[in-house]
Amino acid sequence: MFEQLGLIGCGLMGGSFALALKRAKLVKRVVGYSKSPSTTERARQLGVIDVAAPSALLAVSGADLVLLAVPVAASEGTFKAIRHGIGAQTLVMDVGSTKGDVIAAARLGLQGKLGCFVPAHPIAGKELAGVEHAEASLFDGRQVVLTPIKPTLRSNVQRATQVWAGVGARVTTMTPEAHDSAFAAVSHLPHLLAFAFINGLTEQPEGAAFLELAGPGFRDFSRIAAADPTMWRDVLMANSEQVLRQSHAFRQALQQFESLMIKGDAQALEQAIAAASRSRAGWQLGSSTESDA
Amino acid sequence: MFEQLGLIGCGLMGGSFALALKRAKLVKRVVGYSKSPSTTERARQLGVIDVAAPSALLAVSGADLVLLAVPVAASEGTFKAIRHGIGAQTLVMDVGSTKGDVIAAARLGLQGKLGCFVPAHPIAGKELAGVEHAEASLFDGRQVVLTPIKPTLRSNVQRATQVWAGVGARVTTMTPEAHDSAFAAVSHLPHLLAFAFINGLTEQPEGAAFLELAGPGFRDFSRIAAADPTMWRDVLMANSEQVLRQSHAFRQALQQFESLMIKGDAQALEQAIAAASRSRAGWQLGSSTESDA
Numbered sequence: 001m002f003e004q005l006g007l008i009g010c011g012l013m014g015g016s017f018a019l020a021l022k023r024a025k026l027v028k029r030v031v032g033y034s035k036s037p038s039t040t041e042r043a044r045q046l047g048v049i050d051v052a053a054p055s056a057l058l059a060v061s062g063a064d065l066v067l068l069a070v071p072v073a074a075s076e077g078t079f080k081a082i083r084h085g086i087g088a089q090t091l092v093m094d095v096g097s098t099k100g101d102v103i104a105a106a107r108l109g110l111q112g113k114l115g116c117f118v119p120a121h122p123i124a125g126k127e128l129a130g131v132e133h134a135e136a137s138l139f140d141g142r143q144v145v146l147t148p149i150k151p152t153l154r155s156n157v158q159r160a161t162q163v164w165a166g167v168g169a170r171v172t173t174m175t176p177e178a179h180d181s182a183f184a185a186v187s188h189l190p191h192l193l194a195f196a197f198i199n200g201l202t203e204q205p206e207g208a209a210f211l212e213l214a215g216p217g218f219r220d221f222s223r224i225a226a227a228d229p230t231m232w233r234d235v236l237m238a239n240s241e242q243v244l245r246q247s248h249a250f251r252q253a254l255q256q257f258e259s260l261m262i263k264g265d266a267q268a269l270e271q272a273i274a275a276a277s278r279s280r281a282g283w284q285l286g287s288s289t290e291s292d293a
Numbered sequence: 294m295f296e297q298l299g300l301i302g303c304g305l306m307g308g309s310f311a312l313a314l315k316r317a318k319l320v321k322r323v324v325g326y327s328k329s330p331s332t333t334e335r336a337r338q339l340g341v342i343d344v345a346a347p348s349a350l351l352a353v354s355g356a357d358l359v360l361l362a363v364p365v366a367a368s369e370g371t372f373k374a375i376r377h378g379i380g381a382q383t384l385v386m387d388v389g390s391t392k393g394d395v396i397a398a399a400r401l402g403l404q405g406k407l408g409c410f411v412p413a414h415p416i417a418g419k420e421l422a423g424v425e426h427a428e429a430s431l432f433d434g435r436q437v438v439l440t441p442i443k444p445t446l447r448s449n450v451q452r453a454t455q456v457w458a459g460v461g462a463r464v465t466t467m468t469p470e471a472h473d474s475a476f477a478a479v480s481h482l483p484h485l486l487a488f489a490f491i492n493g494l495t496e497q498p499e500g501a502a503f504l505e506l507a508g509p510g511f512r513d514f515s516r517i518a519a520a521d522p523t524m525w526r527d528v529l530m531a532n533s534e535q536v537l538r539q540s541h542a543f544r545q546a547l548q549q550f551e552s553l554m555i556k557g558d559a560q561a562l563e564q565a566i567a568a569a570s571r572s573r574a575g576w577q578l579g580s581s582t583e584s585d586a
Binding site: 181 | 436482486489497499510515516520525526545554569570574
């Protein structure tokens, strides 16, 4: 049980974390701060936070648990702003989709207090941003990846694991490098492809007419293209090297399909589709743990 | 009300059409034929068809409604096989995802009886093939595109419209050429990209490990990669020219994103993502009719 959560960024992720902690009775008090005072006030009105703090530093003062749920690009400034409010017993986490850049920001911003920081990435979200869409169940059954670094105190990794398990998530630990290369493959690249697919479509003169004919396959394939532009700008910039590497692998696979179509090699084309179909049919969300199998 | 549906191909689509017609009380008797006798027999056992015919020709004899629900590549042979069973009052339809090639097959196969044929493409389906997954509600609220050609009797277009509306679908009419270019953009290309994405991923040494971390975004984006290899081989081969054209437009859009990432132009990258996000957020399944808006 934590005395006080200092929440920096009262949006969908931060707000859901606060609600999930409250639901699990893991926190007594949530003090929140958002860059926009109206967001902080809305979070208070909705009962997501108990107290609205006028600054990030004041939200953190007296907190034994701190969550940064701000755009990744704002991490360094936020770490700097809260450094002097962090006590020896404070556990600090983020929720960023990329870890290398957030860790670099933490090194610069937290300096001697880096031991308190456990980088975290909850694999959860929605297309709808904002505290209005926050919900206590957002992390239920979802994976959370922790990427501790050398200075991270082992006791804090343990506490972080307990907190996320306490709000219903399954916790995995890996290096920041392994995290960023894996998520370039399974998350960042699909977003990039979905963005490019939609723009490639709508830039055609008949784009709007085509869209009227789109069905359920299109709906699911392109859902992630509706994601938040600021967040995804940051993700693609922060992890550009790995994403470009994945995009290269993708383009090679696409090229293979195209040359089979051009050659009219129906048999090899069917084999290539069958390989993809088998791989995808054999995959299940959360299949890495027995509980979800 | 039809006297007899002659169903050629008792799989997911054909079976669902038979069940939907029965549910709507639009048919008295369904005579079915599949290439594999065990499929025909299973369809009979499941009550999808009433009588199992030993040949396509015998399934069609005496039918006033015929549905071809066979792999697109088998169309010409099927049309030839049933030609002599088609009467002056018979309405013949298919369910193919591509129309140019089915129409070419019909010209060769049906010859003088081409007036009876109304090419149809129901925008419905599942990843699970087979008559076991057939369901009467498969076409509820879904779009069906009819692509009549010059020889098609107007009265048959009218009857086809009534049948599909009767099983719950919304009917649109367009030229085969417009159909094939639109579906290359909104259906065939996404499938091609999803196949290439999965193969590009699984061909990497860490592919399996990456897949364990994949979340809901991956799940939806790649769902269509699990589609039926034979069917999609036929679709991509039959409509390869249009699909390659769409793939080219896609690769250009992807290239634009990549160069913004390489240049580090965060502002332009955000604008490109925002354009995609707005387009996708503004789209809704079935938004082309008021009833679904």
